Amino acid sequence: MKIISLSISGLLLAAGLYILIFGPRPDQAIPPDRQGDTIVEYWEKWVGSESAAMQQIVDDFNNSVGKEKHIYVQYVSTSDVQYKTLLAIAGGDPPDVAGLWHDVVVQYGALGALQPLETMAAAHGITADYYKPVYWNACHYNGHLYALVSTPGAVALFYNKKIFQESAPALRKAGLDPDRPPQTLDELDRYADALNVFSTDSNGRRHLERAGYIPMEPGWYITETQLWFGTDVWDNATGHFILNDPRVVRAYDWVQSYSKKIGGDEIREFVGQNDPTKGGFATAQNAFIAGRVAMEQQGPWMANFIHNLNPAMDGNWAAAPFPSAVPGQKDVTFCPFDALMIPKGAKHPAEAFEFIAYVNRQDVMEKLCSLHCKNSPLAKVSENFLNHHRNPFIRVFEELASSPNAYGPIQSAIGQEVGKDLQALAQGLAALTIDPNTGQPISAAAALDRLQEREEEKLALYRNEQARRAGGQNEP
Amino acid sequence: MSRDAKNLLKGLAFLSPWLVGFAAFTLIPIALSLYYSFCNYSLVQSPLFCGWDNYRQLMHDDVFWLVLRNTFLYAAMALPGGLIFALLLALLLNQKVPGQSIFRTVVFIPSLVPTIASAALWLWLLNQKLGLVNLVLGTIGIHGPGWLTDTRWVLPGLALMSIWACGNTVVIYLAGLQDVPRELYEAAELDGAGPLRRLWHVTLPMLSPVIFFNLVIAIIGVLQVFDAPYLMTQGGPNRASYFFTYYLYDSGFTYLRMGYASAMGWIQLLIVLAMTGLAFWSSKKWVYYQGK
Numbered sequence: 001m002k003i004i005s006l007s008i009s010g011l012l013l014a015a016g017l018y019i020l021i022f023g024p025r026p027d028q029a030i031p032p033d034r035q036g037d038t039i040v041e042y043w044e045k046w047v048g049s050e051s052a053a054m055q056q057i058v059d060d061f062n063n064s065v066g067k068e069k070h071i072y073v074q075y076v077s078t079s080d081v082q083y084k085t086l087l088a089i090a091g092g093d094p095p096d097v098a099g100l101w102h103d104v105v106v107q108y109g110a111l112g113a114l115q116p117l118e119t120m121a122a123a124h125g126i127t128a129d130y131y132k133p134v135y136w137n138a139c140h141y142n143g144h145l146y147a148l149v150s151t152p153g154a155v156a157l158f159y160n161k162k163i164f165q166e167s168a169p170a171l172r173k174a175g176l177d178p179d180r181p182p183q184t185l186d187e188l189d190r191y192a193d194a195l196n197v198f199s200t201d202s203n204g205r206r207h208l209e210r211a212g213y214i215p216m217e218p219g220w221y222i223t224e225t226q227l228w229f230g231t232d233v234w235d236n237a238t239g240h241f242i243l244n245d246p247r248v249v250r251a252y253d254w255v256q257s258y259s260k261k262i263g264g265d266e267i268r269e270f271v272g273q274n275d276p277t278k279g280g281f282a283t284a285q286n287a288f289i290a291g292r293v294a295m296e297q298q299g300p301w302m303a304n305f306i307h308n309l310n311p312a313m314d315g316n317w318a319a320a321p322f323p324s325a326v327p328g329q330k331d332v333t334f335c336p337f338d339a340l341m342i343p344k345g346a347k348h349p350a351e352a353f354e355f356i357a358y359v360n361r362q363d364v365m366e367k368l369c370s371l372h373c374k375n376s377p378l379a380k381v382s383e384n385f386l387n388h389h390r391n392p393f394i395r396v397f398e399e400l401a402s403s404p405n406a407y408g409p410i411q412s413a414i415g416q417e418v419g420k421d422l423q424a425l426a427q428g429l430a431a432l433t434i435d436p437n438t439g440q441p442i443s444a445a446a447a448l449d450r451l452q453e454r455e456e457e458k459l460a461l462y463r464n465e466q467a468r469r470a471g472g473q474n475e476p
Numbered sequence: 477m478s479r480d481a482k483n484l485l486k487g488l489a490f491l492s493p494w495l496v497g498f499a500a501f502t503l504i505p506i507a508l509s510l511y512y513s514f515c516n517y518s519l520v521q522s523p524l525f526c527g528w529d530n531y532r533q534l535m536h537d538d539v540f541w542l543v544l545r546n547t548f549l550y551a552a553m554a555l556p557g558g559l560i561f562a563l564l565l566a567l568l569l570n571q572k573v574p575g576q577s578i579f580r581t582v583v584f585i586p587s588l589v590p591t592i593a594s595a596a597l598w599l600w601l602l603n604q605k606l607g608l609v610n611l612v613l614g615t616i617g618i619h620g621p622g623w624l625t626d627t628r629w630v631l632p633g634l635a636l637m638s639i640w641a642c643g644n645t646v647v648i649y650l651a652g653l654q655d656v657p658r659e660l661y662e663a664a665e666l667d668g669a670g671p672l673r674r675l676w677h678v679t680l681p682m683l684s685p686v687i688f689f690n691l692v693i694a695i696i697g698v699l700q701v702f703d704a705p706y707l708m709t710q711g712g713p714n715r716a717s718y719f720f721t722y723y724l725y726d727s728g729f730t731y732l733r734m735g736y737a738s739a740m741g742w743i744q745l746l747i748v749l750a751m752t753g754l755a756f757w758s759s760k761k762w763v764y765y766q767g768k
Contacts, residue, residue: 004486004489004490008489011493083729086519086520086729086732087519089519089520090519090520107732108520111518111520111521111732112520112521113520203617203619205619207605265622265626268604268622268625268626268713269604269605269622269625271625272603272604272605272622272624272625273603273604273605273606344520414731416730416731417730417731420726420730421539423712424711424712424714424715424718425714427712427713427714427715428627428713428714428715431625431626431627431713431714433627433714450538454538461533465516465524465526468516468524469521469524
């Protein structure tokens, strides 16, 4: 029996030692002189240079406001932060601050997984007039403020000036000016056609070698295409989806039109070649940086990647508002963002908000957004920020984000699901998937009709569930 | 306390870490998932009983039927392809040739490669324009398809990759081949059976329990395929490689419909049980056990 006891004790000791030596630990140890401070645990998704930038902000806080108020922020950069945070909330032991994406603000807020911040924000002077409206509104759901922005973005058209100049004769022949970007969507299509370069192999097959523009490259904002056609897929006024609105149908018809004129096979081959490892954005394989695409939709951070991956391209590109299909409508954009939230069950919400408020101080926010090469979410922006930004076109992004035609993520708790459905639909249209009933490529109108029905059913189920939880009250 | 009782207690004491772990991390979650499958449950709100609603909704969910179809189509390609290819490899590796152990090692190595690494490798191999597969096809005049970008070819592409990592199956076949009595081959040879007839009438019947074992393991594996499409295609293009487990994962962790995901999990279990049961039922007709 003694041997058994010893064996078990030995095993437990070994396991304990293993966990002690190799087990999980925070990125940074708490300095001895800060052990008595309130420790605010902060989980963030970023890695690499973006994580290092936030580390600078955390260090600044710990050495200034944090020191003064006896708050110490422990910064943990982790993968899959969304799922880990969710499980930690469910388990009752979440971090005090979670750095997540815009698309969970409404979803988590609606489920009560986040703490409302409006009272603390107001006490710190963070109110609607402090923010650009698009970000402020997107941080709200059902009258509550559930997040504040850490770094935002705004989508614009990036175009390769060198390709424009090299293709000047072709552009002029098409009646286009090689010295400026397209001003309307119709013009964008004509620029794209003129800038396409095809080759033909020995078997007579045509290959797309360079694309002027294709919606699926990189395709990050393909599900937002309708914004440039004058609408979103969600109607805030009625609280319902409008996926089969004629403007949405036009948008997805436009996505499909590129595959129809270039060819499904050619586009598939081209897109597959651009990102063979599914991680090619931050590499020299990036189609825009490698000069295989002349124009694409991107956020302000692209300037950083261009500079780091192909410095020779500096000065040979420019950014401009992505042209709208609606005559006279200017400065249309989609504004994604990274957000800081306080999960339900966080142990130190007041101290956590001290840190969030610090990040939202104009000077701090501008430092972080400069390091990330992004625009600012705040209403006021200093000249210093604009003049010394790594993106020489930062004013374009600032104007876009301040525009009345700037859209944020949709205000529906099932937005993530709808986004995935729309993504699949866009892929199907771009792939010219054949409709078995007609023998023709699926039509955007029919597919969006079906999707409208599907999403409205899901919305009704979701609302029914929430109404049951609220004891008969329906979701506002 | 009797000696037997003491021994039992000792045995249970040694087993207890596993028993506690099994109960805490497998048994209780399985039982809870059955309960959750009858609830609306978002992880962050308490479960709300909803009866058979999740199962009823699944029956009317287009995506559910799509992923089910995709999973069965993939299984129909990867399962026989993997079993037959592994068997052929095992038969070759069973030949007494110089460097036999090297060949065996080479065949087994892919099964040791982490999925993330093999996914990165196969993303290159299957690339429509730059990939080795299409390059080889091109030399014989075939214009290779977009293996991972064409809705018609993404399932065969993923099945091809799964067949590549068949080292474990080959090793099990090889072990089975060692057990085929030599005298049966000698007797067959005396009766004038050539290599093919020896394969058909001796090797395959004697190997049938091993084939059956590999079949059951493969059924369980292919019906739960997740990691390769998650890493390589994200279920696309146009959900052509969106599989059952992937949709279950999305439902639970992205859409926060854990009750719905639990219902899918139980349906998946029933499907695996039915398919495995079918294999067991059919085994009476084609699996031969020595001495029976």
